[in-house]
Amino acid sequence: MGGNREAGLARLRQQPPEPRALSTEEVRGVVDEFRNAARRAVKAGADGVEVHGARGYLVHSFLGMNSNQRTDIYGGGIANRARFAAAVADEIGASRTAVRLSPFNTFGDIDEGSDGAELYGHLAAWLDELGLAYLHVYDFGRDDVLTQIRDAWRGPLFVIRDGRGPKDLLRAPETGLADIVPVGKLALANPDFVDRWHAGGPFNAPDPETMFGGDDHGYTDYPDLG
Template sequence: MSQLFAPVRVGRMTLSNRLVMAPMTRSRANLDGTPGALTAEYYAQRASIGLIVTEGVQPSDDGQGYLATPGIYTDAQVAGWKQVTSAIHEKGGHVFFQLMHAGRMSHPDNTLHHGPGVAPSAISPQTKMFTVSGMQDIPVPRALTTEEIRQTVADFRFAARRAIEAGADGVEIHGANAYLIQQFLAPSANTRTDEYGGSIENRARFAIEVATAIAEEIGADRTAIRLSPGTTIWGIDEGSEGPALYRYLVAELNKLGLAYLHIMHQGNEPLLRDIRDSWQHTLILNRPGRPRDDIGRDLNAGLAELESYGMMILANPDFVERLETGAPLNDADPASFYGGSAAGYTDYPTLTAEVSA
């Protein structure tokens, strides 16, 4: 496990260890998309992690899907995030903002403009979403025009610039978990007949254009992307072409020289090995549900340079110290994952607090 605690160079950063806080939506932003002081405290508590990747941050009004999620495109949002990044940096940490466009995973009751979600095609995910009125069916989204797709790429570019203005060390593009970019990748969500639909090359075009635009804007060494090959939630089905699509996409993204690729692994080990072989830069690997005994295994096997964790870091602000000392881990409280106040957010006990109690 000693590799976990060795410094590593990623993009412009030298990280103190090889552990990453995976992005996790917490739905505690103000309704105008600004993060508050509690958010700054939450992330600063976890600044001993080598790299923090924030919760998904929408790049535009159209990008919002869930209630009380933060944005990074208005002056007020930038000001709010400056408090967060300053708190992290004061503790010696590093942070990438995850730029997340929810696409069709949205409900009008959750967004500022109260309009329908947008997507590659007008196909419903056929699932429900939490709103102020409780669980509701997600409506059929509006299909983006070709010109609107280009504007969405520009929105990502603008949001990346604003993230840097807010003090972020870089941005991670959310290309996973059934949101907009993966909606373009999956034939079940993308039936377009223009240059963004049909062939593997066309379905991968939007992801590549977003990554290219952001790299041009803020530098490839401050740009990253997260992918989840094989995800099948919320109507996403990449079909038999899925592995070939990701082999093509990763090879094209590799040419950009991005800071890192963050893979949420769904179990296809041959595909993971092919991705590792074709990706010549830093790879971060997330295996959902990985037990504590397996921490560090992918580093030792040469499959990744860093490993990311979600719930274990959510529930353990001093995750690094607990691993180094062999201390037990707190259990996460699912009831407080989304929304609420400090409970289940900033009140998880640390080893220091336990000793002084």
């Protein structure tokens, strides 16, 4: 198993190619790919699709001031920067579409700029007008941004708070800044998460060194309460 894991890590450590700016037609093609993927997912039986606009991925890069310097219909204004979400909503219906955001996450050196808080407030309001199913925010400790999103977004709001332990999970809904708290890494490290939650812990700490490793280490070998 160790060899498989090392091989998986080696693949992940390969240097990516130097990025280049896509032409307007190429971006339209990528947007169409998002639309097609959403349509196929629903056709296959999925209830809906969450557009990943967070943590340095493609859609997030369109939100950054330094990563999106375009002057065409995919740059500049907030609506232009969020065309991926709008395209998916048009394809499968707003009630089947959600968006995930991570304001001020610098992964990939993305920088939303000094007006990032305003950007996400306006973006949340614009997404609210689309009538999406829910908004999912990965919060990096900016309560001012989260408050602006909460004020602008009237639908269900999911919030994950970066680096917070189990005792902090309910802080966002208790203060009215979230409706639902998704559980990701903690559930991965604690296959009996529900039992541990009801018992008041203890909880296994997720080990990032074992993630994306290419084998079952760090996925199926966390101990349970028994």
